[in-house]
Amino acid sequence: MEKWYLMTVVVLIGLTVRWTVSLNSYSGAGKPPMFGDYEAQRHWQEITFNLPVKQWAKFINPDWIALHTSRGYESQAHKLFMRTTVLIADLLIYIPAVVLYCCCLKEISTKKKIANALCILLYPGLILIDYGHFQYNSVSLGFALWGVLGISCDCDLLGSLAFCLAINYKQMELYHALPFFCFLLGKCFKKGLKGKGFVLLVKLACIVVASFVLCWLPFFTEREQTLQVLRRLFPVDRGLFEDKVANIWCSFNVFLKIKDILPRHIQLIMSFCSTFLSLLPACIKLILQPSSKGFKFTLVSCALSFFLFSFQVHEKSILLVSLPVCLVLSEIPFMSTWFLLVSTFSMLPLLLKDELLMPSVVTTMAFFIACVTSFSIFEKTSEEELQLKSFSISVRKYLPCFTFLSRIIQYLFLISVITMVLLTLMTVTLDPPQKLPDLFSVLVCFVSCLNFLFFLVYFNIIIMWDSKSGRNQKKIS
């Protein structure tokens, strides 16, 4: 593409912002004995380096002397090493996926493609968690993005392979698994289950099974071990939620202590049912009418359903929703920017715990400015721009005066932003009252949850009403 140099500049800006954020404190810095995610990652390096594969999952005994001495190891050189590994992983996996994705966008000028890449690379949530708090999310998200890219460009096999790698890297990617499955199934049906479609189905099944077997082979030696791994990956014993997270159950808990009232298995069933009920319409739609656009929007709504209703959700899981939203940034810039701002805000208590206030504020402002300048989002708030035209037409059949939808949405945006800014200020400057020490974290989660519910409804509306206009147009023509 022409203007490759501008894309290089954008990537360099992204890398610079990442490294400067990493110069700050990290999760659990100087806080023995628990430390935090930084120590967790180091510990996992310790285990995988020192122990044979057989014993990776069996490591429960904390009295392993040979490895014990490096517990809580913190030094400048080591910090530099850890940060560099995150940067290199990002550079190799996530950033090329983003660049390639933006280059493959259709019907957009080069300038908009580069601006899109800039906004995605500047998304604060991922930067702060990976480089501030310290994790390796960019690897799994990068692989998932390669998966999306592959499938959107009709390289279904490579796309599925990439996505399997993503799941095997981090089991959270299962949030995205259903849309992948439905889209590919829909493609197979479309091609005809008697002919090409069946062949495709078989090929995909083989790839998926093969990649899983390859990754898990070392752990299949004993049944005990496999079960142990599964138990570690899916800790259903830990309860409906832990700490404060912006999902339904935590917000419900404010009013009604369901965590304590209901027995464990009822909670499991409740969570399971509500999750699947909320994502079912979109998935069925995707199977029946597979399209690239529908695929991306279904990724959003599925991941969001999982986040809101699932079991043992962490606040960092919002990143799994943010990635698909970044992908639709070019189609609905206003709503996507709004969502990404809220997603960063929802992690505020975590970021404050890691003393990342300054980087959070700075990166959020930078992201906001980038989006506003690149997409002129405030001029794109009409019904058509918000992809709500068909929906409002349908509603107007019953309520002719329903013309003020975009106005309502603009006001909601304003209220949301003001609330977020106020809450941030309050959390930073004021002390919570003694009787309610978690007041601000709970308020942050509650407000974020309300926002997320609104977005869930919005994205589902887009998905469901998208086809109707398509079908109507086909009937007319």
Added chain:
Amino acid sequence: MAALTIATGTGNWFSALALGVTLLKCLLIPTYSHSTDFEVHRNWLAITHSLPISQWYYEATSEWTLDYPPFFAWFEYILSHVAKYFDQEMLNVHNLNYSSSRTLLFQRFSVIFMDVLFVYAVRECCKCIDGKKVGKELTEKPKFILSVLLLWNFGLLIVDHIHFQYNGFLFGLMLLSIARLFQKRHMEGAFLFAVLLHFKHIYLYVAPAYGVYLLRSYCFTANKPDGSIRWKSFSFVRVISLGLVVFLVSALSLGPFLALNQLPQVFSRLFPFKRGLCHAYWAPNFWALYNALDKVLSVIGLKLKFLDPNNIPKASMTSGLVQQFQHTVLPSVTPLATLICTLIAILPSIFCLWFKPQGPRGFLRCLTLCALSSFMFGWHVHEKAILLAILPMSLLSVGKAGDASIFLILTTTGHYSLFPLLFTAPELPIKILLMLLFTIYSISSLKTLFRKEKPLFNWMETFYLLGLGPLEVCCEFVFPFTSWKVKYPFIPLLLTSVYCAVGITYAWFKLYVSVLIDSAIGKTKKQ
């Protein structure tokens, strides 16, 4: 929503660029917080806050004595009154090397805040230039390119916001005075420059250009048709008013110290000639090449037994100490010698400015040449002084292809020569990333701007610039793991210095040639 856009002010690309770089500066706050300059400025805050004026230039508890002119001291005094709300302890003169997180925050924010003046000056400069209009695209407009080259200048970012200095607003004053001269508001320009001189006297490097230009183009109100001087148009009023402005500013600055009979002490602090010809790390100027040649000759001389090993002074110039030393083979250099060399070097450009003035553009080229010549031949030049030449040259670079080519060579080598300022590991990726960012953007955007003319670089220049990459890899990644690190620890610095000196000398030479040729050709240039 429209109101929100206006309120956030981000519909405008200039504001977006300025805000973007400001946010980047905020992210750079936790970097490299132990530079000496950080302690220097903390010390000056303490001195100006705690001691009476009569003590300011005598105080010597810390080794970092006050060596800037009085206006800067007053500036630190005003800052110190804000500082006391952040951390009272930093204002104690005896708290040497004191640094708390609040001190760091205050110092960094003060630099970021003062850069507002720089942003304003860049805005004014963008209004003045009227480069070619290549395409309708925003990113191809000269104004856009110039704004990025100035606002996101790599040298300023790392010197001000990582290493810690206050160059931002000082260069803002200089650029503003240049802009005022372009806009024919000469009195304001002169006033701003006079104020600037009393903030940091390094700008004396470019004072001859200002003096000659104002005298020639402002005090002589008209020219003869062939462009030469019309003596009868001399305006006494203008000369006197200029003189008055300069005199008043100087009186305001130096007056109190004159009254206290401290002028000699002030001057001895401002011009410390006891320091050596070169800084610990040689600035990449002519003397670096001179030193290198001396070293090479002495090594050859020793090998060929022309020199007696006992005659060679023990203090090596590369030992990293700031002393006065002797050269072994070539004649030693005195401060007077450097002054004469500098004067000889700037004379041709001054003559061009006097005899064949070409309006503000000619003035700008002369200014750049003065800054560059002083950098080349000055006494105890710091490598940061290359910014004095780079920033004005940015204004020229979006005008002509020839200037753009010289600018790119100067700026790439100049910026690379700043690398040894940041020698800690966490800052290594930052300086490489920012350097790549600036270099790639500047080269590509200027190439796009002048794509209809001949290519900007010939093969030699391209080769030289590409050679910076391997040089960096050798010095920072390969060398520390070789056995030479213990025996010859100064080699990376020496290599960097000499390699950049070649590039900067070449750029200086090329600029001179282009200025002389232009003034020889152009007899009826428009102002």
